[in-house]
Amino acid sequence: MATCGSYxxxxxxxxxxxxxxxxxxxxxxxxxxxxxxxxIVPKAKDFAILHGAGMRYRSNYDPDSxxxxxxxxxxxxxxxxxxxxxxxxxxxVNILMHRIAHDYQFLKDALEKTIKVDDFTRRLWDIYTTVxxxxxxxxxxxxxxxxxxxxxxxxxxxxxxxxxxxxVTVHQVEVNTIASGFGHMGPxxxxxxxxxxxxxxxxxxxxxxxxxxxxxxxxxxxxxAWDAYGCPKAVILFIVEDVxxxxxxxxxxxxxxxxxxxxxxxxxxxxxxxxxxxxLTSDKRLVIDGDxxxxxxxxxxxxxxxxxxxxxxxxxxxVERSKAIKSPSIHxxxxxxxxxxxxxxxxxxxxxxxxxxxxxxxSQLFTGLYTLDMSPEGDQAVQMAMDNPERxxxxxxxxxxxxxxYGQEIRMVLEKIKDSQEREAYIxxxxxxxPIQQNYLIRAHEPVKLVEVVxxxxxxxxxxxxxxxxxxxxxxxxxxxxxxxxxNEGGVAAGLGALDSxxxxx
Ligand code: ADP
Ligand code: MG
Numbered sequence: 001m002a003t004c005g006s007y008x009x010x011x012x013x014x015x016x017x018x019x020x021x022x023x024x025x026x027x028x029x030x031x032x033x034x035x036x037x038x039x040i041v042p043k044a045k046d047f048a049i050l051h052g053a054g055m056r057y058r059s060n061y062d063p064d065s066x067x068x069x070x071x072x073x074x075x076x077x078x079x080x081x082x083x084x085x086x087x088x089x090x091x092x093v094n095i096l097m098h099r100i101a102h103d104y105q106f107l108k109d110a111l112e113k114t115i116k117v118d119d120f121t122r123r124l125w126d127i128y129t130t131v132x133x134x135x136x137x138x139x140x141x142x143x144x145x146x147x148x149x150x151x152x153x154x155x156x157x158x159x160x161x162x163x164x165x166x167x168v169t170v171h172q173v174e175v176n177t178i179a180s181g182f183g184h185m186g187p188x189x190x191x192x193x194x195x196x197x198x199x200x201x202x203x204x205x206x207x208x209x210x211x212x213x214x215x216x217x218x219x220x221x222x223x224x225a226w227d228a229y230g231c232p233k234a235v236i237l238f239i240v241e242d243v244x245x246x247x248x249x250x251x252x253x254x255x256x257x258x259x260x261x262x263x264x265x266x267x268x269x270x271x272x273x274x275x276x277x278x279x280l281t282s283d284k285r286l287v288i289d290g291d292x293x294x295x296x297x298x299x300x301x302x303x304x305x306x307x308x309x310x311x312x313x314x315x316x317x318x319v320e321r322s323k324a325i326k327s328p329s330i331h332x333x334x335x336x337x338x339x340x341x342x343x344x345x346x347x348x349x350x351x352x353x354x355x356x357x358x359x360x361x362x363s364q365l366f367t368g369l370y371t372l373d374m375s376p377e378g379d380q381a382v383q384m385a386m387d388n389p390e391r392x393x394x395x396x397x398x399x400x401x402x403x404x405x406y407g408q409e410i411r412m413v414l415e416k417i418k419d420s421q422e423r424e425a426y427i428x429x430x431x432x433x434x435p436i437q438q439n440y441l442i443r444a445h446e447p448v449k450l451v452e453v454v455x456x457x458x459x460x461x462x463x464x465x466x467x468x469x470x471x472x473x474x475x476x477x478x479x480x481x482x483x484x485x486x487x488n489e490g491g492v493a494a495g496l497g498a499l500d501s502x503x504x505x506x
Contacts, residue, residue, distance in 0.1 A: 022153055024077045024166070024437040027205060027503040031450055037440070040199055041448050044073055047195045048442075052248040053188050053499060055492075061243060069185065069248070070498035073440035073448065075193040075209055076455045076482055078151070079166045080504040083210065083478075086149055086170055086459050089365065090475040092358045093147050094463035097177055099353045100344065101141065101328075101335035102467040104132065106352075110343040111334065113373055114397060118425040120304045121337060121397045123313060128330045131320045137284040142225040142295065142327035143463040144218050145336075146180035146479075148173040149365065150434045150456050161364060166505075171367040171432050173456060177328045177336030178302045178399065182458065183218040184252035185492070186479025190501035208503045214460050214477025219256040221462030221476065225295045225325040226264055228464065228471070234294035235265040237286075237324070241300045242270050245493055250299055267291060271301060271312035278318055286322035293324040302333070302399040325464075338395045342369040342427040368430035372423045381428050382418050385410055393429045401491035406431070436485045441498055455482040455500060456490070478502065 032040075045068055048054075054066035100106060107128075115122035131137075149170040161169040190212045197205050222236055236257065244250055254266045269277070269288060278288045286293040296319055300306045307313050320330045334340065343349065345366045350359035370381035385392045394405035394413060405413050417423045434454040441449050460476040483490020483497035490497025 022435055024151075024168075024435045025505075026438050027074055027077055027208065027505075028200075028202070030438050032440070036200065037448060040196055041073065041440075041442060043199055044071075044192060044196050045442065048188075048192050051188050051191060052184065052252055053192060054248045056243070056245045056247055058245055058493070061245075066248070068442075068444040069492060070441065070443040070495065071189060071192055072453070072482055072498055072500040073193075073196055073442055075190070075197075075501040075503035076439055076453070076480060077437055077505050078455065078457065078480070078502045079168060080506050081166075082151065082168065082170045083457070083502060083504055086147070086365070086457065087475050087478070089361055090147060090459045090461040091463075091473040092354060092362060093175060093365075093459075094143055094145055094461040094473040095470065096344070096350070096353050096362060097145055097175055097332070097335050098141070098143055098463050098465065098470060098473070100340065101143075101177070101332040103353075104331075106343075107331065107334050107340065110340045111337070113421070113424040114337070114339045116424070117421050118397045121334075121339070123307075124330060124334055127313075127317050127320050128334060130317065131330065134321065137321065137323040138325055138329070139466040140225070140228060140325050140464065141329040141332050141466075142221055142325050143177060143332060143461065144180055144221055144297070144327045144476075145461045145463070146176045146182075146458045147365075147461065148176065148456055148458045150432045150454070152367070152432050153435055168435055170365065170457070172365040173432065174338065174341060175336060176399070176458075177332045179299045180218075180458070180460065181246060181249050181299070182479040182481070183214045183460065183477070184249045184256075185246075185499055186214045186458070186460075186477060186501075187212040189480065189499040192499070193501045193503075205503070208505065210478070210502060210504060212477050212479075212501070214479060215252060215256045216260070217462060217474065217476025218460060219253055219260060221464065221474075222253075222257060222295055222297060222327070223261050223264065224462075224464055224472070225327070226261075229294035229325055231292060231294055232263070234292040235267050236295045236297060237288065237293045238266060238268045239274070239296060239298045239300050239319070240268050240270055241306060242272070244299075253297075265291075271306060271315045272308065274319065275311035275315035278315060280318060280322055284321060284323045286319060286324045293322070296322075296324045296326045298326070298328065298333075336399075337397050338427050339397060342371060342429075345369040367432055370428040372426050372428055374421060374424065378423070382414055382423065385428050386414055386418075391431055393431050395427050395429060396425055401489055401494060404489065406488045439482065439500070441484075443495075443498070452485045453482045454485045455480055457502065
């Protein structure tokens with residue numbers, strides 16, 4: 001039986017075929033009676049804000065107050081078979097990313113054209129080649145990765161995975177190797193939904209919500225790296241934005257490190273501060289304001305706007321030159337670019353990095369990814385996208401949400417760039433069409449609303465090791481973000497998506 005291809009799943013499926021899953025039943029019959037909502041919504045909001053489901057106000061930043069993060073009242077139904085499948089695969093996905101990151105030739109071939117037209121990726125690449133030529137001072141890298149997947153509507157019988165109910169399978173959106181957030185927000189969303197079901201006197205449903213130790217897992221990864229560095233006085237550095245709106249998620253990482261290991265100290269600095277106050281010793285130890293840095297955890301540095309001037313680029317280079325263990329180190333960052341993701345999905349590539357059986361399992365996560373290089377293959381992809389833009393997503397080499405191009409706009413963008421090398425800054429991807437369900441959206445200062453939604457599941461993984469020696473590769477918890485089915489992207493901070501958790505069904 002063939003694996004799912006773009007035609008059976010994300011693309012031109014037969015919309016009249018009833019065996020194609022287009023909706024998923026919610027965990028409870030909806031709508032809920034008004035009197036239940038009136039009772040439960042204020043309780044849920046209190047629980048959320050009191051357990052750190054908050055964000056700083058974007059429009060009116062105030063360090064003294066927090067706004068309730070948007071969340072869904074109920075956990076969203078997710079097929080257990082698919083959840084278990086991605087959980088089991090995560091340690092292999094970690095290893096794949098680790099090996100890709102350590103394959104200089106693969107990264108070079110994959111990014112060669114991209115770096116000619118994408119200035120940001122080129123700067124990252126230049127840092128990589130600089131530290132590589134100087135000799136990498138820290139062979140060990142810490143991967144705190146998050147593989148994001150969405151369910152896709154499948155036609156019964158189109159592949160091994162969708163011959164049986166629920167006729168859906170997961171397809172990977174991307175793998176994040178830098179600033180993989182929601183290690184706190186993921187588990188806390190599950191706690192909110194557990195509390196809600198408990199208050200609604202539905203304890204029999206609680207077993208459907210999987211355990212989620214993402215925060216402990218990710219912080220455990222940082223602590224293992226700190227131990228490997230082997231200097232009891234050294235600290236963990238969080239590289240942060242100038243203003244952190246998603247402060248709860250980050251601070252709870254600090255508190256969890258303190259909980260697990262009271263002897264380890266965390267400091268937070270932005271790239272500008274590092275440029276002013278960071279220095280390397282003659283033996284490449286990174287020292288900031290008198291503290292030696294054992295581990296660097298990047299929660300910023302993934303978008304051009306976070307490098308205001310040459311000073312911030314210098315700071316990144318200083319960090320990469322150092323013997324601190326970085327999450328990610330520069331080659332790990334590059335391995336997580338969209339272009340590399342597209343190159344990994346080429347037939348035969350997985351088999352270079354994984355065993356045949358592992359490669360087969362990972363390949364089942366992939367949907368169609370296409371190069372837009374100036375080549376006959378790229379020409380064909382351009383034509384395909386122009387002919388049927390609704391079937392695709394056009395992606396530049398950016399992280400952090402809000403950068404992709406959808407629908408008719410794809411045609412407009414490609415029309416402008418199709419005959420120039422500029423198009424090599426992008427990749428093309430099949431658009432995943434997840435099944436829809438209903439849930440109650442709760443947002444600060446707004447009435448609760450029953451809405452149609454789709455979800456994106458993030459699976460966390462931790463991996464520590466050198467090119468030759470992997471100390472561990474683990475699954476480290478999950479998070480679920482859910483958005484209105486009508487929007488293209490659902491960033492929680494951007495207000496289009498909201499926190500959610502998983503309700504497993506068979
Ligand atoms: P970023 O690095 O900005 O997070 P992503 O590739 O994750 O980039 O895309 C951002 C969002 O766009 C995703 O969270 C998802 O909602 C949507 N998206 C991305 N790729 C696809 C796709 N192939 N099909 C459907 N939606 C997608
Ligand atoms: Mg993403």
